[in-house]
Amino acid sequence: MLSRTDLRGRVPSAAELRATLPRAEMDVDAVLHLLRPVVEAVRDRGVDAVLEFTERFDRVRPDRVRVPAEELDKALRELDQPVRLALEESISRARRVHADQRRTDVTTQVVDGGTVTERWVPVARVGLYAPGGLAVYPSSVVMNVVPAQAAGVESLVVCSPAQAEFGGRPHPTILAACALLGVDEVWAVGGAQAVALLAYGGTDTDGAELTPVDMVTGPGNIYVTGAKRMLRGLVGIDSEAGPTEIAILADHTADPVHVAADLISQAEHDTLAASVLVTTSEELADAVDAELGRQVAATKHTERIGTALRGKQSGCVLVSDVDDGLKVVDAYAAEHLEIQTENAREVAARVRNAGAIFVGPYAPVSLGDYCAGSNHVLPTGGCARHSSGLSVQTFLRGIHVVDYSAEALREVADQVVALAHAEDLPAHGQAVTARFRR
Incomplete structure (x- = not known):
């Protein structure tokens, strides 16, 4: 075979x-011309465009984008007990592994009076995508949510396609997994329109704000991947799966x-x-x-x-x-x-x-x-030569905090000026020497 x-x-x-x-x-470039009108429509018309595309592509039009909290609770109550126990075990083991990935701040004393601290700061708000095509993927909810929570991300929204079979809501097992993980914000939207809505935000049909995110993670089909490529920069992404x-x-x-x-x-x-x-x-x-x-x-x-x-x-x-x-x-x-x-x-x-x-x-x-x-959101297409899978690090940013005293700056001023002139950027040097002319 x-x-x-x-x-x-x-x-x-x-x-x-x-x-x-x-x-x-997978030729992502080949579908970008199809995605551009979708992304631009969501940017310009928000939820109205999202619901139109959902009706066209998923054959159902939800009454609103955000899934009511009571539906998450109901899905968890009605979840088959063996599936619930399995999800709880999956969550427990993932939390154990990802808890050990959290970074700690480190301060390096470069000279007397001069330090550089590397602070690890979580992304403020993240959109996590759970596919809904040929199969149902509550496991992808676990794999996205657990490292984001371990990183300290304060605001999470899970997107999963609306299902005609379930009245325009995501699959109940997806909703139940969100409830188990303590995620209370779920949007019933999939495909490129989901990524666009996460990037631009909007106003739901009931007037509630759908706040844009800073980063989008999670696997999806070629249209999800294409939208992530188009919107990268406006939002961060994990990878092009x-x-x-x-x-x-x-x-x-x-x-x-x-x-x-x-x-x-x-x-x-x-x-x-x-x-x-x-x-x-x-x-x-x-x-x-x-x-x-x-x-x-x-x-x-x-x-x-x-x-x-x-x-x-x-x-x-x-x-x-x-x-x-x-x-x-x-x-x-x-x-x-x-x-x-x-x-x-x-x-x-x-x-x-x-x-x-x-x-x-x-x-x-x-x-x-x-x-x-372990995490199952992993690099594909040979990208493992240079990239890692989803982890706590995905949701953290290292920020250098530079703290120098006057004497510490004076000690290195000549070197800064020399390098500034070597790069023909004299104002860089003057920004140092101006502090010592008085």
């Missing part, structure tokens, strides 16, 4: 690997049943999802292919999964040894990387590029999606 690339006996350069390895493609992806580095010790199940789990998201196996064992590759044939036929979303696995973004890469496999997975820089080899912990410690690493046979990506305590 998976196409194969045989790199045994050779490992191409990093540039060749980037061009050769399977990769999902592409289709989800998994890479598995495996040797002869891996269980093909496990490997196939994990490849399928990511293919279940979307027909564009990427599932890539990198292995030293042709026998394992054959066994995984056989397992894929059996398991895909037995899954609920057979057609979607099969399309993803047969797509050019998925495949199997054969390598001579684990060292070569590490070069391949580092070049690929997967959103999710599983290590299913001998000495998996040691091999995982050598990985340089990945959004998250899952070690050994009992750490599937699904664990990280829900209950590992």
Whole structure:
């Protein structure tokens, strides 16, 4: 089922690997011309435009954007008990991990009378996006809200698409997750219009203010990503999320049943999802292919999964040894990387590029999606070479506070003046010397 690339006996350069390895493609630029009228309409006409687009794209027109608090409470009361317990466990574990990410202010004494303090200040107001397309993602609510709360963000709003099935409100499980997390502001709006409303704000149909945010985070489809690109600068964003992806580095010790199940789990998201196996064992590759044939036929979303696995973004890469496999997975820089080899912990410690690493046979990506305590909002499309997943740091800004006495400034004045003249900016130097002319 998976196409194969045989790199045994050779490992191409990093540039060749980037061009050769399977990769999902998403041309955000191609949709920007479609999004510009949406974004501009929301900027100019606010909620009226939002509701019109919601009616057009989601086939329902809510009576207002903000979901009443009593509906959040009702959704939580009616949530199936096993799902509630699972969400509570997910929240608890995520809070434990993200609490340890909080930064502390640090003051450095540069000279006598001269200090620089780095203060870590949370973003004031954040909009968190929870998708509502082929699946329901209360887990994404958890993954966005927990680090924002741990960072000390004071004002949070969750956006999720209005659902015709639920009277123009987001899916009840999304609302219940918000209630469990203590989020009381939820907007029933999705797509590019959600990102635009978060950026510009507006007035709801009942006259209540919909306050704009300073930052938008959370995964979404190409239209959400395009709107984030268009509005970046007016608001901060976490990343431009592409289709989800998994890479598995495996040797002869891996269980093909496990490997196939994990490849399928990511293919279940979307027909564009990427599932890539990198292995030293042709026998394992054959066994995984056989397992894929059996398991895909037995899954609920057979057609979607099969399309993803047969797509050019998925495949199997054969390598001579684990060292070569590490070069391949580092070049690929997967959103999710599983290590299913001998000495998996040691091999995982050598990985340089990945959004998250899952070690050994009992750490599937699904664990990280829900209950590992890690965050599942991760860099895609090779961005793990330079970017991290969502964390407390996403919502913090480092601000340098410079505090110098007169003597400390006098001591370095000549150096400031010399550098100012070297850059042909004499007024910079004069801003220092003017303090000592009296």
